[in-house]
Amino acid sequence: MALFETVLACLFLVIAYLSKLHQPGTVYLLLGSLLYLLGTILVTIVFNVPLNDALAIAKPDSTGGANLWAIYRRSGTMFGQ
Numbered sequence: 001m002a003l004f005e006t007v008l009a010c011l012f013l014v015i016a017y018l019s020k021l022h023q024p025g026t027v028y029l030l031l032g033s034l035l036y037l038l039g040t041i042l043v044t045i046v047f048n049v050p051l052n053d054a055l056a057i058a059k060p061d062s063t064g065g066a067n068l069w070a071i072y073r074r075s076g077t078m079f080g081q
Contacts, residue, residue, distance in 0.1 A: 003040060010037050 010033040017026050055072060058065035 003044070007037060007041065010034075 014030055014034045014037075017023075017029055020026050023031075051072060053061045054068055060066065060069060
């Protein structure tokens with residue numbers, strides 16, 4: 001939920017400050033908001049959602065399921081560090 005609230009805040013900032021490009025620091029605010037939007041939403045859609053979908057249908061007691069969970073633990077959690 002916090003992901004989407006932050007996205008809404010960034011979208012609000014982008015819309016509110018597009019007309020104020022002449023003010024100092026506005027470009028940095030817009031760039032930061034856009035980078036956050038692209039970074040979080042893009043990473044979530046491209047990497048996290050497909051992995052979560054695959055984990056949801058994987059049978060943990062199968063070889064494929066065990067391998068998928070091992071990949072998840074190694075790359076997707078702090079426990080794999």
